[in-house]
Amino acid sequence: MSDKKPRICVNKDLSLADQHIAISIEGLNAFQRVSLYAKIILPNKAAFESISNYIADSSGRICLQSDKSCGGTYEGVWPMGPLSSMVPSSTNERKYERFLIKDPMQPFTVHLQVYDTFISEVDSVPQMKHKLLTQHDITRTYAAPGVSEIEIWEGRIRGTLYIPCGSGKFPGVISMSGGYPGAMKHKAALLASRGFVALALKFFGADDLPGNFQQLDLGYFVEAAKFLKNHERVTASNGVGIIANCSGASLALATASCAPHGLIGCVVAISGWIHCFGHYWYEDQKWSPSSSMKKIKMTIETNSDGIVEWRYDVAPIMFKETPEEGSHFAFYKRLHTAYMFVYGGKDGYFPDTPEFVKMNKNLLISAKHPAYKFLFYQDAGHLIEHAFSPLAKVAWTFHEPHFNGGAQPGHGLAQEDSWPKILRFAYDNLTTNQNKL
Structure with a gap:
């Protein structure tokens, strides 16, 4: 067992909405199976989410730049898959919501969570039956400082x-x-x-x-x-x-x-x-x-x-x-x-x-x-x-x-x-x- 605490690492905690960020998960057990869950809640309360399944390498690390998702809302190597593959949450008041932030001067938060199991459907995450290993929030914005x-x-x-x-x-x-x-x-x-x-x-x-x-x-x-x-x-x-x-x-x-x-x-x-x-x-x-x-x-x-x-x-x-x-x-x-x-x-x-x-x-x-x-x-x-x-x-x-x-x-x-x-x-x-x- 690893004595390291699992953690999500990103190269930018604040980034533009069209900017690539590098995401990795460290401190896992060798070849541990986990799910990376991502969620954004818009100002109108509509939520968008994604789920992806990964297997850590021998050192207990997952790098989205090179490692494949084994299932979820996307499969294969997709470094920005957690954001790009997001779908409207089934809990939204209105079906078929579009990801649209009407006030672009206000940043929005991306919630990232890692669970100690493979989760195939995003709908099962809110049930909280899975062990949460770690979480991390990042901020995205449409307006760079000074705009x-x-x-x-x-x-x-x-x-x-x-x-x-x-x-x-x-x-x-x-x-x-x-x-x-x-x-x-x-x-x-x-x-x-x-x-x-x-x-x-x-x-x-x-x-x-x-x-x-x-x-x-x-x-x-x-x-x-x-x-x-x-x-x-x-x-x-x-x-x-x-x-x-x-x-x-x-x-x-x-x-x-x-x-x-x-x-x-x-x-x-x-x-x-x-x-x-x-x-x-x-x-x-x-x-x-x-x-x-x-x-x-x-x-x-x-x-x-x-x-x-x-x-x-x-x-x-x-x-x-x-x-x-x-x-x-x-x-x-x-x-x-x-x-x-x-x-x-x-x-x-x-x-x-x-x-x-x-x-x-x-x-x-x-x-x-x-x-x-x-x-x-x-x-x-x-x-x-x-x-x-x-x-x-x-x-x-x-x-x-x-x-x-x-x-x-x-x-x-x-x-x-x-x-x-x-x-x-x-x-x-x-x-x-x-x-x-």
């Missing part, structure tokens, strides 16, 4: 601005979510922590904004981009960027297709599409769904678990070589704007995502566009977030739980791979001229 938060209500613009610590100027980006009313602020705070002045932009469902995103003046987004570009803390010789998900990504592409030249330096479109599903306008330009798009047979089904799933066949219409004029956003004609597309092969909203990649590539190639990248992840779902964020396979949208798709560990690994590439892409295209004509 400032400013509410914006200027002209038509509604949102929250996050500015990095330090003096000088920084590249500027607009962060937009999809079918979520108001603004999700956490990603903008994280972008500020990574050296961007980031505007979490609201565009529907809050304040005095439209109630939905089916009819919008794209001039609103142009106005927001101009506001950010002209901010005293923003360096914008290449314009500003937009990083957005879902319908926000589509509106980002729409904005890039009509904004004044030099205003939008880059767009990162995550799970977005270029076809118009609503009615939009900018000055004398108008976009609306094509006549063929209106004929798509869409079925919205609710399964036995109460989850809403979309069923439709878009392939014959959406993947034409040349989309109908005025029914899509011709972003590819803007050669001074760089584009990154991020898609998942298990997107619950859009089947045939490889076809989206093919179509968009063909459009960019036909326009001889000089600056674009595509990231495609076979097991990723619709909600591709920053690194180490739990998968929201189902999430509440318009007061209903919608199926978003994704399979672990592929979805989590996609986020770990894509997030630093997104940051690098935005930084390079907003601060250098390497991809500009």
Whole structure:
């Protein structure tokens, strides 16, 4: 028997929400079987948790960097598995909670516990029938020390601005979510922590904004981009960027297709599409769904678990070589704007995502566009977030739980791979001229 006391070791007790940390367990018996339990309780009392089973080596040590989990919410070597594989707790008041912290200026705590047995299901941990060997808390945050938060209500613009610590100027980006009313602020705070002045932009469902995103003046987004570009803390010789998900990504592409030249330096479109599903306008330009798009047979089904799933066949219409004029956003004609597309092969909203990649590539190639990248992840779902964020396979949208798709560990690994590439892409295209004509 070892005379050492078991303990959890981490290299950082305080870290950013997208930052990798090294976790190990020491002081165990040789080849001892244990379970590592992780839990986060959000401010709204919703809990997220994970469980993983490990076998100590001959010295009584487990290193998540190299040792395999034998079961639980993930298997195999996954250094950040305790966080990335978290699932909503069955004890939550509402099913299908999404990991979402509405006030990113407030840090959150990750509770780590080690039990002296293999535990296969997270539901059995609260029963407290297992021997607790050791525990340790770490703190994660979206806002690095010194990041400032400013509410914006200027002209038509509604949102929250996050500015990095330090003096000088920084590249500027607009962060937009999809079918979520108001603004999700956490990603903008994280972008500020990574050296961007980031505007979490609201565009529907809050304040005095439209109630939905089916009819919008794209001039609103142009106005927001101009506001950010002209901010005293923003360096914008290449314009500003937009990083957005879902319908926000589509509106980002729409904005890039009509904004004044030099205003939008880059767009990162995550799970977005270029076809118009609503009615939009900018000055004398108008976009609306094509006549063929209106004929798509869409079925919205609710399964036995109460989850809403979309069923439709878009392939014959959406993947034409040349989309109908005025029914899509011709972003590819803007050669001074760089584009990154991020898609998942298990997107619950859009089947045939490889076809989206093919179509968009063909459009960019036909326009001889000089600056674009595509990231495609076979097991990723619709909600591709920053690194180490739990998968929201189902999430509440318009007061209903919608199926978003994704399979672990592929979805989590996609986020770990894509997030630093997104940051690098935005930084390079907003601060250098390497991809500009």
